[in-house]
Amino acid sequence: MRIAVIRFPGSNCDLDTIEALSKIPNVEPHLIWHEDNELHKYDAIILPGGFSYGDYLRAGIIAAHSPIMKQVKNLAEKGMPILGICNGFQILIEANLLPGALLRNNSLKFICKWVRVRVETNRTPFTYTLNKGSFLRIPIAHNEGRYFIPKSELKDLYKYDQIVFRYVDELGKPSNKANPNGSIDNIAGICNREGNVVGMMPHPERASQSILSPYYTEDGKKIFESLINYMRMVSLC
Amino acid sequence: MKEKFLVYVTIEGKPMARDPEGETIHRVLLAKSRYNMVKSVRVAKLLKMIVEAESEDEAERIVTELCDNLRLYNPAAHKCSIKVNGRIK
Amino acid sequence: MKEKFLVYVTIEGKPMARDPEGETIHRVLLAKSRYNMVKSVRVAKLLKMIVEAESEDEAERIVTELCDNLRLYNPAAHKCSIKVNGRIK
Amino acid sequence: MLKDIQLSLTNNEIRLVRKMLGREPNQLEWAMIDTEWSEHTSYKSSKKVLKLLPTKGRYVVIGPGYDSGVIDVGNDYIITLHIESHNHPSAIDPYGGAATGIGGVLRDIICMGTKPIALIDPLRFGMINKSDHSKWLFINVVRGIADYGNCVGVPTVAGEVEFDESFERNCLVDVACIGIGLKKHLILAEARYPNDLLILAGGSTGRDGIHGVTFASKVLSEKSDEERSAVQVPDPFMKKLIIDATLEIVETGYVRGLKDLGGGGLTCSLSEIAAKGGCGVEIHLEKVNLREPDMSPIEIMLSESQERMLFVVKKEGLEKISKIFEKYDIPYSIIGKVTDDGYLTVKMRGEVLARLPAKMVANAPIMHKKSRKPEYIELYKNIKPPEEPKNLDEVFLKLLSSPNLCSREWIYRQYDHEVGIRTIIKPGQADAAVLKIPNEKFLAVTSDGNSKHCYLDPYYGAAGCMAEACRNIIAVGGKPIAMVDHCQFGDPNKVDVYWTFVEAVRGMADYCKALHIPCVGGKVSFYNEDTVTNSAIKPSPVVMVVGLINNAKYITDMSLKMVNDAIMMIGLTKPEMGGSEYYEYIHNLIGGIVPKVDFQFEKRLHKLMDKIIKKRLAKAIHDCSKGGFAIGLVEMCFPNNLGVEVDCSKIPSINCRLDELLFSETHGRFIIEVSKDNVEDIMELASKMNIECNVIGRVCGNRFKLKMNDHDIFNFSIKELKNIWSQALPKYLGEI
């Protein structure tokens, strides 16, 4: 399985994502510079975290204009699994592949912290083998991660089952206290209507080795493994 | 002949999106009682562009178009206003 | 009687200082695009305040003072300008 | 000519320049020499003293003298380390000053051809609980570090903050950085091969920073303060591109020398690479990419514009290297070449503007400074101890929320401390950060300083910084292998300030020699004086120590883990209360005897701890330092909300009153959690090495219970204590 990890100028979790993927059997991760044009050769695409173009103007907006995003859009329409992590999520939003906006954290500060999220749907390639309602411990690290969407469109997110992750507390509840940045309805990740394009603020690549987790877990890895299982399933059909 | 115009683009949150920065400044002001005449604060981003165009109108048209086309604001959360602020020699 | 005024506070880097954000927006998004008639971009922060005061002058005076007192900008790095932008009903 | 410019050179130096050159230098030449011979770049007042520090050792590849120190961590890998400060810029513009400070230290790491993998930020401010100015400095410095470090993708993994009134107007903003690379890619700041090309890459050269150097001249263009920024604007995005591009370029194998542009700008970089490489350089100013077209040669040669790097490359590599710069959209220009004449030659459109021997420019004559022990030292030593307080509960709660002892979470939450996926022990989890490195080993990192101790006794204060830093490394399971230091003092021309500098270096040097820890680099920052009171800051040497951990199973943190485990105290507690947080914050008392460092004991202690770690006898390890035993112990309770029952009469001590037992900052002590089965082993090891050690209590419940024989001292709920401790900083900052 060939997975493209796109590096934009200023990406900084690209190599981390490659490292996390390389620990999964049968996966060949490739670092793709944002000016390359061979994306169609891959089975899935990941837009990693970081500060593409320094987050100038607004996180993700300048990278969203990069020529490679045209290919990403095309492949998204064809159903290719695409995951945006943190800055990658911001880019997908600014490229109009996902709805809503990611605004400055309510605290007005960057937040680097392990959080707990609940899996809200398993219809995406990245949550395919996870149980709906199950929990993951993954860290966040962002300045502009407050998910916002006008009320009317929020209804649609629910209607079309587009909410993928929500921040929850130790009791598993999406409480105010568990909301690190002020996201509407504690939303930590969403997908498009078709489900193949997913964006999430937490960093699964940082939670893929137990030695890096204060909980000795590998919850982030589950997201990548899910993708692999999903692809295998698709190729069997 | 083309001239140069100074064009201001203001990008700010829509009223229903919270503006934590404005709220924070306001809260700090209120905490100092002598500034309670400040009734609200909202923070926006201002881009000052120098644009070459035939006329003020054209300058405004160009910038309006590029703000939409390049999505200098995110329509889900922001509104954007454009104002030509005179010629530059 | 007191009235309400809309006061704009613009905080920006000093004229000779670099503005990496504006430069990057210009270089990457505009200079090489069909919007190359935009010759430069500088980014500033705009605070919109609603202030109750006796007069325009008073509104301006209050805001000037609070910007200094609360260190809403750092005179070593920024330039700050204040402008009353009309009454509010 | 000379009358048009004001030099900071002494009359002796001016005479010497004329003699060495055999002619009168022109304005540009004076300006260049003046900058390069300034204290900041030449170390003329400190060099002799710094020689006391040992610089050799089994792991050392390159010691002081280059942009970073280099140590060999095995399997073809090297680690680079350096420390810098940006004190004066941060005092005017805390946000930009701190940010560009990081930019500076990152350049020192990448110009060795290594990849930056961690930042460490030791900071010092005035009392944020009293001063709005210090609050403003503190909030913005932290934000500046966060915004810059996070954006360039280098995790800030450790740091340290101290609050003391002497830093009210002169805050200290230090940043240290660690890099990693393959030994075969190591590059030095040297120009060794004539005809190699000099490429200047990165940001354009502007007028910023020219204010920064000592040089003042009528020749500089007069721009009003209104227009000219007194500060440098950080551009972390450009820095990130430079890091990525430089590492890619280094891999081509065509780079033969690399140097960053920092203080002294082109003048400093060019003269140093030439002098170090034994060659000369010739540059053409019209090739320099300028931000403002009308800059004078002096301005170009002195500009300290950020985000620039100087590459010395083989001609054949030019095409390949250019492609990489273009890929990253980094401006670059070939500004000249290496020559064989040993001269630094500056030309503009063919005309020679300056021509000076590189070695002469790069090596300022050393200055001899007078020193004298300040009078206050003896005075403060002999103060009377305060009366023992009746209510120790109150004292303890107050200490828990003291700015110097409370939780640092408010700071490190703002730092991306995980990017790079190597941070195994994260901020707040233990005494030092632990990083995974590619050779299957682990690196422990910490920084320490203690201006209160150093003020009262610079020798033992500074030795104590080393002792504490080493304990921090040991507490996570590491073995200290190298250090860099940063000496921050007032005006070195004041004899008593200079004395504290000499004593501090002596203290560090004696510790390093005794424990065989080489110093591989450092920095000196003088003239840290309060502009209003005209007094110097408290002497503030800061050290960063790195340690190696060979196996993941030795990594230990400080959290208590299991009910009924024994709590043991290693080391002897003495009534050494001078400079303690207890004296200063509770009793408002400056003075007393500062904790001493017993070098022979330290050696034995390190050995004992090494055995305990290798045999995996301890489940949690924490060192006792600021705040003393009581604070150290409660910090171990917080992570897992586990309580303790401890009998303080069991703590090995001599001549201590109860308050001293609880809050003395005596060196050489650890608190450890041990499963019952291992207590015997540890007692035996300790007694063999002649080190005091005792079981003082056990882990149990969720209350903090301390007693002395039969009488209760403390009985608090851990939750309540943790609230006080963790909310203190946000409260001082007005957030809650």
Ligand SMILES: Nc1ncnc2c1ncn2[C@@H]1O[C@H](COP(=O)(O)OP(=O)(O)O)[C@@H](O)[C@H]1O
């Ligand atoms: N306090 C010190 N102890 C040991 N070495 C020092 C000290 N201060 C400076 N050095 C060494 O002197 C050299 C020059 O330092 P510096 O001028 O700070 O380099 P740069 O400014 O290029 O980073 C460096 O190798 C540095 O490690």
Ligand SMILES: [Mg+2]
């Ligand atoms: Mg350097």
